[in-house]
Amino acid sequence: MESIRAEKVVKAFGETRALNGVSLEIHPGELFFLLGASGCGKSTLLRCIAGLETPNEGKIFFGDRDVTDLAPHKREAAMVFQSYALWPHLTVAKNISFGLEERKVPKDEIKRRVDEALEMVKMKGYGERSIDAMSGGQQQRVALARALVVRPKCLLLDEPLSNLDAQLRVEMRREIRRIVKEYGLTAVYVTHDQEEALAMADRMAILAGGVIEQLGAPEDIYRNPRSAYVAGFIGETNLLDGQFDHGFVDSIAKWGSIGIEGRVTDESWQPLAGDKVKISIRPEALRICDDGSIVGNVIEKVYLGQRIQYWVETVSGRLQVVELNPQRLYALGDAVKLTVNREDVIFLAK
Amino acid sequence: MKKGYAIGVMASVMVLFAIFFVYPAWTIVSEAFWKKGGGFTLSYVFAVFHDPVYLEGLWNAFLLGITSTMVTLMIAFPLALLGHKYDFAGKKILGVLVLVPLILPPFVGAVGVKEMLGVDGAWNALLIDLGWMDAAHPYDWLANGRFLGIVLMNALHLYPILYMNIAAALANLDPAMEQAAENLGCPPWRRFWKITFPLAMPGVFAGSSIVFIWAFTELGVPLVFDYARVAPVQVYDGIKDLGGNPLPYAIVAIMLAISAVVFAVSKLVIGRSPLGTAPRPKGRSNDVPLKGIRSYMVAGVFLLLFLVASIPHVGVIFLSCSNDWYQTVLPNTLTMRHFDEALGNSLVVPSIKNSLYYASVATVIDLILGLAIAWVVVRSKIRGRGLLDGLVMLPLAVPGLVMAFGYLALSQPGKPFAFLVGADGNPALLLIVAYAFRRLPYIVRSAVAGLQQSNPVLEEAARSLGSTPARSLRKIAIPLIGANLAAGAILAFAFAMLEVSDSLILAQQTEHYPITKAIYTLLSTLGNGEQLAAALGLWAMVFLSVAIMGAAIIGGKRGGLFKV
Numbered sequence: 001m002e003s004i005r006a007e008k009v010v011k012a013f014g015e016t017r018a019l020n021g022v023s024l025e026i027h028p029g030e031l032f033f034l035l036g037a038s039g040c041g042k043s044t045l046l047r048c049i050a051g052l053e054t055p056n057e058g059k060i061f062f063g064d065r066d067v068t069d070l071a072p073h074k075r076e077a078a079m080v081f082q083s084y085a086l087w088p089h090l091t092v093a094k095n096i097s098f099g100l101e102e103r104k105v106p107k108d109e110i111k112r113r114v115d116e117a118l119e120m121v122k123m124k125g126y127g128e129r130s131i132d133a134m135s136g137g138q139q140q141r142v143a144l145a146r147a148l149v150v151r152p153k154c155l156l157l158d159e160p161l162s163n164l165d166a167q168l169r170v171e172m173r174r175e176i177r178r179i180v181k182e183y184g185l186t187a188v189y190v191t192h193d194q195e196e197a198l199a200m201a202d203r204m205a206i207l208a209g210g211v212i213e214q215l216g217a218p219e220d221i222y223r224n225p226r227s228a229y230v231a232g233f234i235g236e237t238n239l240l241d242g243q244f245d246h247g248f249v250d251s252i253a254k255w256g257s258i259g260i261e262g263r264v265t266d267e268s269w270q271p272l273a274g275d276k277v278k279i280s281i282r283p284e285a286l287r288i289c290d291d292g293s294i295v296g297n298v299i300e301k302v303y304l305g306q307r308i309q310y311w312v313e314t315v316s317g318r319l320q321v322v323e324l325n326p327q328r329l330y331a332l333g334d335a336v337k338l339t340v341n342r343e344d345v346i347f348l349a350k
Numbered sequence: 351m352k353k354g355y356a357i358g359v360m361a362s363v364m365v366l367f368a369i370f371f372v373y374p375a376w377t378i379v380s381e382a383f384w385k386k387g388g389g390f391t392l393s394y395v396f397a398v399f400h401d402p403v404y405l406e407g408l409w410n411a412f413l414l415g416i417t418s419t420m421v422t423l424m425i426a427f428p429l430a431l432l433g434h435k436y437d438f439a440g441k442k443i444l445g446v447l448v449l450v451p452l453i454l455p456p457f458v459g460a461v462g463v464k465e466m467l468g469v470d471g472a473w474n475a476l477l478i479d480l481g482w483m484d485a486a487h488p489y490d491w492l493a494n495g496r497f498l499g500i501v502l503m504n505a506l507h508l509y510p511i512l513y514m515n516i517a518a519a520l521a522n523l524d525p526a527m528e529q530a531a532e533n534l535g536c537p538p539w540r541r542f543w544k545i546t547f548p549l550a551m552p553g554v555f556a557g558s559s560i561v562f563i564w565a566f567t568e569l570g571v572p573l574v575f576d577y578a579r580v581a582p583v584q585v586y587d588g589i590k591d592l593g594g595n596p597l598p599y600a601i602v603a604i605m606l607a608i609s610a611v612v613f614a615v616s617k618l619v620i621g622r623s624p625l626g627t628a629p630r631p632k633g634r635s636n637d638v639p640l641k642g643i644r645s646y647m648v649a650g651v652f653l654l655l656f657l658v659a660s661i662p663h664v665g666v667i668f669l670s671c672s673n674d675w676y677q678t679v680l681p682n683t684l685t686m687r688h689f690d691e692a693l694g695n696s697l698v699v700p701s702i703k704n705s706l707y708y709a710s711v712a713t714v715i716d717l718i719l720g721l722a723i724a725w726v727v728v729r730s731k732i733r734g735r736g737l738l739d740g741l742v743m744l745p746l747a748v749p750g751l752v753m754a755f756g757y758l759a760l761s762q763p764g765k766p767f768a769f770l771v772g773a774d775g776n777p778a779l780l781l782i783v784a785y786a787f788r789r790l791p792y793i794v795r796s797a798v799a800g801l802q803q804s805n806p807v808l809e810e811a812a813r814s815l816g817s818t819p820a821r822s823l824r825k826i827a828i829p830l831i832g833a834n835l836a837a838g839a840i841l842a843f844a845f846a847m848l849e850v851s852d853s854l855i856l857a858q859q860t861e862h863y864p865i866t867k868a869i870y871t872l873l874s875t876l877g878n879g880e881q882l883a884a885a886l887g888l889w890a891m892v893f894l895s896v897a898i899m900g901a902a903i904i905g906g907k908r909g910g911l912f913k914v
Binding site for chain 1: 821
């Protein structure tokens with residue numbers, strides 16, 4: 001168990017800067033997520049941590065140790081690759097025992113630990129099979145076992161579930177989290193799947209354009225996004241163009257002719273009356289009720305069983321509304337009134 | 351990979367290349383441009399163009415190159431296409447059998463062809479027996495068709511190179527590309543012209559350029575056919591006595607320039623092709639299983655080609671075990687005595703030992719150098735790795751003859767390479783170096799192809815599990831590309847065993863002769879020299895067919911062999 005720290009890491013490939021001064025600290029024993037759209041630099045950061053890329057500038061620390069120039073094989077940071085990178089010329093057991101052989105672990109212990117690892121990923125008895133005979137889910141678990149069996153100081157996972165079908169993915173999420181917590185590993189997990197991150201992460205960092213947009217616990221980021229990008233990337237949101245105004249007690253913004261009370265999450269930003277702002281309202285934060293102040297008509301709906309999605313046309317524009325466990329269904333054209341808690345309305349700079 | 355290591359490898363390879371490749375090549379070529387008293391001149395080159403005999407020789411060599419390439423292409427392309435498109439009876443075995451012609455040095459094959467098609471050969475004997483030809487006036491097929499005979503020998507020997515190139519290019523095509531065209535309503539014939547053929551062009555050009563340069567500079571076959579009016583033979587005759595006439599050197603310079611242009615053009619065409627960036631195909635090939643008569647017809651095409659290509663081999667086999675084969679369809683009596691006698695001949699046993707020694711040491715050097723070069727080219731990101739990649743391919747563009755004379759000139763007493771020649775004139779080191787640099791491209795190509803096809807993530811995974819770079823190379827990368835390496839090594843070895851130019855020119859004492867020189871010497875020996883040569887050729891054939899089939903089976907599927 002070790003902390004991982006990145007200090008102002010810059011990595012450029014030719015003209016493009018994949019990482020543009022990234023700093024973060026991952027606590028010991030934490031399951032930390034790097035999240036972002038493709039090309040945001042998240043995989044590059046992970047590969048810098050693994051030592052597979054050397055940063056152009058900045059430093060990387062494991063605990064107090066500067067590992068920036070340390071060769072990958074000396075870092076004890078085992079990685080699970082997106083493509084699994086299982087060696088086709090070795091059996092399942094040989095793949096798993098590879099790292100132990102490199103560490104000159106005695107033969108009988110290798111056998112014991114490989115068996116343990118196979119059991120842990122529920123692959124007991126598959127040791128002598130060839131890699132090609134494994135399904136995608138099995139290969140994923142072999143890759144995980146291969147990384148875990150060496151008892152690494154930290155575990156690095158690069159979109160490990162992206163090649164699996166939806167059901168298996170949900171199952172493996174729980175498995176990976178269980179194993180990471182059981183072994184007390186510091187784990188860094190790269191994904192573009194925000195649901196995966198919300199479901200599994202202790203904390204996460206959202207990257208965009210080679211910099212960290214926001215870093216925090218999943219619920220914090222979901223509740224208090226500090227930029228429109230983050231608000232839109234994590235979960236769904238209504239992102240409205242508004243004009244800031246000061247109320248008597250609270251902040252208010254005008255969305256067209258509609259005034260909405262809300263709050264500012266970015267402490268470094270103090271909007272003035274008349275400033276242009278983005279207003280972020282989660283669809284599930286909007287409620288349909290008789291004393292709502294925002295009026296409109298249902299123009300589209302999607303019924304999803306546990307919830308229903310409506311698009312409501314108001315005088316200022318369109319809003320997406322999600323109702324959970326809907327009791328009353330509205331038809332297209334029905335007039336509805338909407339209300340929202342002040343806490344659920346976020347004013348953002350951009 | 352550490353940058354320093356990559357730069358070190360590149361620097362040492364560049365230096366080795368400068369010393370053992372550029373320097374000897376330049377030594378010969380520069381003779382063409384330096385006046386006796388010193389000073390640059392182009393007059394020798396112009397003199398060649400004003401000498402009708404030399405001009406005819408160059409023109410003939412060029413024609414031989416072009417015609418051989420065309421004939422080779424006409425054989426290889428349909429064959430590769432059939433193999434790509436269809437699954438037929440005995441496809442695997444036939445696919446390997448058609449590679450067999452590679453196992454015989456073409457000039458030995460030429461001896462066999464002479465026995466079969468000569469005035470007093472088997473073919474005329476058969477025609478006379480059938481009463482289709484007047485025994486008193488036999489037709490001299492070879493004298494009247496000497497040019498075509500050489501073309502045929504070249505084509506029958508070289509088509510496997512082109513076949514493998516085109517087959518590899520076709521195999522690397524994503525089946526989805528053709529399926530997409532099909533899906534969009536493109537009929538098979540148009541699909542071939544619009545999709546398959548353009549995408550196979552890199553393979554065609556890569557193979558054709560090798561075949562052209564090979565045929566253009568071929569020395570052995572014209573020598574055996576007594577075809578003196580062709581540039582390589584003129585050079586051979588002209589330079590045999592070192593010094594003196596500068597015109598042969600000028601011919602060499604011209605041939606080198608033509609080879610280099612052909613090579614550069616083919617590189618350019620390949621470089622422009624979009625195939626280089628296309629993703630490797632995933633999933634299964636889409637070859638159509640043929641049933642019944644059509645399956646056997648396609649198999650028949652392969653078999654027929656194999657049989658035709660085997661004519662020289664059959665000739666050599668018969669010759670090697672004939673007592674007397676003169677004006678008859680088959681030898682009158684068969685004997686095994688030439689094999690025994692060959693093994694007893696003072697030339698034969700040492701020559702086999704010598705060739706084995708020269709070729710295997712050269713192959714080991716090639717393996718080490720080739721792997722290091724491929725590693726730098728594929729896995730490092732240092733500047734100039736593309737240059738390195740192109741540099742190691744150059745030996746394919748330089749005629750063996752040029753290199754051979756370069757080495758010969760530089761290894762004279764007092765010259766820089768004299769240290770490569772042993773005290774008693776033993777050319778072992780010299781030949782090993784010559785073989786190694788000539789055959790290096792094959793190993794580099796196969797190692798590069800292997801590394802490109804194996805995902806670097808597989809090595810990174812080992813690194814992240816605590817493996818040193820050296821160990822991840824040994825335990826992961828080399829086993830994964832082992833098949834490519836083995837295939838490249840076997841080819842390099844086989845071609846080193848068959849090497850003609852260096853072997854004929856650099857080995858001076860009989861006890862140091864390699865196989866090819868021994869065969870050539872036996873051919874001109876009176877008595878049963880030809881039969882002995884054939885017997886030795888047969889030994890070499892058996893030996894090399896095992897090697898080539900091994901290479902084809904190990905590495906053929908993966909393609910990439912012989913690629914420029």
